[in-house]
Amino acid sequence: MRVAISSCLLGAPVRYDGGSKPISEVIELAQKVEVVRVCPETASGLPVPRPPAEQREGRVYLSDGRDVTREFDLGARRCLDALGRSPVSLAVLKAKSPSCGVGLVYDGTYSGRLVPGRGVFAARLEEEGVCVVTEDTVKSCKPSVEHPVAIVLGSGLGHLGSLVRPVRRIDYRDIEGFPMSAKPVEGHRFEATVGTIDDVPVVVYPGRIHLYQGYSAAEVTALVRHAHHLGCRDIVFACATGAVPGQAHVGLGILTDQINLTGRNPLAEWDGLRDVESPFVDMNDAYSPYLRTLARGVADDLGIAVEEGVYAGVLGPCFETPAEVAALRTLGVSYVGMSTVCEVIMARALDMNVLGLTLAANESGATGVSHESVLEAAGRHAEDFERLVRGVLRLL
Ligand code: HPA
Numbered sequence: 001m002r003v004a005i006s007s008c009l010l011g012a013p014v015r016y017d018g019g020s021k022p023i024s025e026v027i028e029l030a031q032k033v034e035v036v037r038v039c040p041e042t043a044s045g046l047p048v049p050r051p052p053a054e055q056r057e058g059r060v061y062l063s064d065g066r067d068v069t070r071e072f073d074l075g076a077r078r079c080l081d082a083l084g085r086s087p088v089s090l091a092v093l094k095a096k097s098p099s100c101g102v103g104l105v106y107d108g109t110y111s112g113r114l115v116p117g118r119g120v121f122a123a124r125l126e127e128e129g130v131c132v133v134t135e136d137t138v139k140s141c142k143p144s145v146e147h148p149v150a151i152v153l154g155s156g157l158g159h160l161g162s163l164v165r166p167v168r169r170i171d172y173r174d175i176e177g178f179p180m181s182a183k184p185v186e187g188h189r190f191e192a193t194v195g196t197i198d199d200v201p202v203v204v205y206p207g208r209i210h211l212y213q214g215y216s217a218a219e220v221t222a223l224v225r226h227a228h229h230l231g232c233r234d235i236v237f238a239c240a241t242g243a244v245p246g247q248a249h250v251g252l253g254i255l256t257d258q259i260n261l262t263g264r265n266p267l268a269e270w271d272g273l274r275d276v277e278s279p280f281v282d283m284n285d286a287y288s289p290y291l292r293t294l295a296r297g298v299a300d301d302l303g304i305a306v307e308e309g310v311y312a313g314v315l316g317p318c319f320e321t322p323a324e325v326a327a328l329r330t331l332g333v334s335y336v337g338m339s340t341v342c343e344v345i346m347a348r349a350l351d352m353n354v355l356g357l358t359l360a361a362n363e364s365g366a367t368g369v370s371h372e373s374v375l376e377a378a379g380r381h382a383e384d385f386e387r388l389v390r391g392v393l394r395l396l
Pocket of ligand 1: 241243319336363364374
C-alpha cells in the first residue's frame with residue numbers, strides 16, 4: 001500500500017521555521033507501507049526559514065503580509081504531479097497547516113486560532129479521491145494495552161476469536177446492560193476475550209444478540225458500551241449479510257455507510273446516556289474513512305477480493321421479499337443484514353473509530369437461505385476474512 005506522508009511528520013526539517021514535527025505513530029505506519037514523502041511548501045520553492053503562512057479569505061499570506069497563494073498552488077501541483085506517477089489512496093498530512101490541514105486550519109490571525117477549512121494541497125488530493133487524514137487520526141486509531149481494538153463478530157465469523165492470545169475472559173453475563181437470560185444462537189459464543197492478535201491488543205466479542213430476538217436497541221449495544229469502558233477507541237464490526245443483486249456480490253465487503261431501517265435507535269431507548277455527550281450524533285463518515293482505506297489497501301496487497309458498499313440494517317428475522325430487494329437497490333444499498341446499525345450509532349455516540357466488514361453469505365432475496373447456509377458461506381470465506389482483519393491490525 002502506498003501512502004503519501006508529510007515529510008515533517010517523519011522528522012524532516014522542512015517546516016517554515018526550519019523545524020520538524022516527528023510523530024512516532026506516523027513513523028511506525030511509515031515502516032509498514034510504501035511511503036511517498038511530500039512537502040508542498042518546500043516543493044513551492046519558498047525558502048526555509050520564513051515567516052509563518054496562514055489562509056485568509058481563500059488566499060495564503062505570510063505573517064509579513066506577502067501573498068504566497070501562487071507559490072502554495074504551485075507546490076500542491078508539483079506534489080500532485082509527482083504522486084500522479086504512483087497513485088496513493090491515503091495521505092497522512094500535517095494538521096492545521098495552510099497547505100496540508102484537514103477539517104481545521106489556522107485562521108489567518110497568526111495567533112494559533114483555528115477555523116473550519118482545508119489546506120491547499122489537502123483539498124487537491126481530496127478532489128482526486130484520496131483519503132486525506134492528519135497525524136491526529138493516526139494517533140487516535142493507534143491501539144495499546146490501554147486502548148485495545150474491539151472486534152465484534154457475527155454469524156459464522158467467531159473463529160477469529162481463536163487467534164487471540166488470551167489474557168483474560170469476560171462472560172457476557174458480567175457485562176452491564178447485557179441481558180442475563182440471552183442464549184447464543186448457533187455460531188455464537190458469549191464470552192469476550194481480552195488479549196492480543198499478532199501482538200496487537202484486542203478485545204474480541206465472538207457473538208452478539210439481535211433486535212429480532214426481542215432485545216431492545218439498548219441491550220444489543222451493551223457490548224459497544226463495554227468496549228468503550230475498557231478503553232477501546234477502534235471497533236471492528238463483522239456481520240453476515242445478503243448482497244443486493246446488481247449492487248454487490250456474495251463475498252467479503254467493506255461497509256462505507258449505513259441506512260437504519262430497523263425503526264430502533266439506542267440513543268432514543270437507552271435511559272443511561274451518561275457516557276454520551278449528546279444524543280444528536282453526527283453520522284457523517286460513521287465508518288472511518290481512514291480504517292476503510294487501510295482495509296482496502298490490505299485487501300489489494302493480499303489479493304483478497306473485497307467489494308464496498310452501503311449497509312442497510314433491517315429488523316428481521318425474515319429475509320427480504322422481492323419488492324424489498326428492489327427497494328433496497330433503489331436506495332443504493334449493497335448489503336442488507338439484521339445487526340450492526342444500532343451498534344455503529346452507539347459507537348459513534350461514544351466517538352469510537354468504526355470499521356465495518358461484512359461477509360455477504362447469499363444474494364438478498366434468494367430462495368433456500370437458512371441460518372445454516374449463512375454459516376456454511378461464512379466458513380468458506382473465513383480464511384480471507386481473518387487475513388483481512390490481521391492485515392488491518394498490523395497497520396494500526
Ligand atoms: N438478509 C438479511 N440478513 C442476512 C442475509 C440476508 O439475505 N443473509 C445473512 N444475513
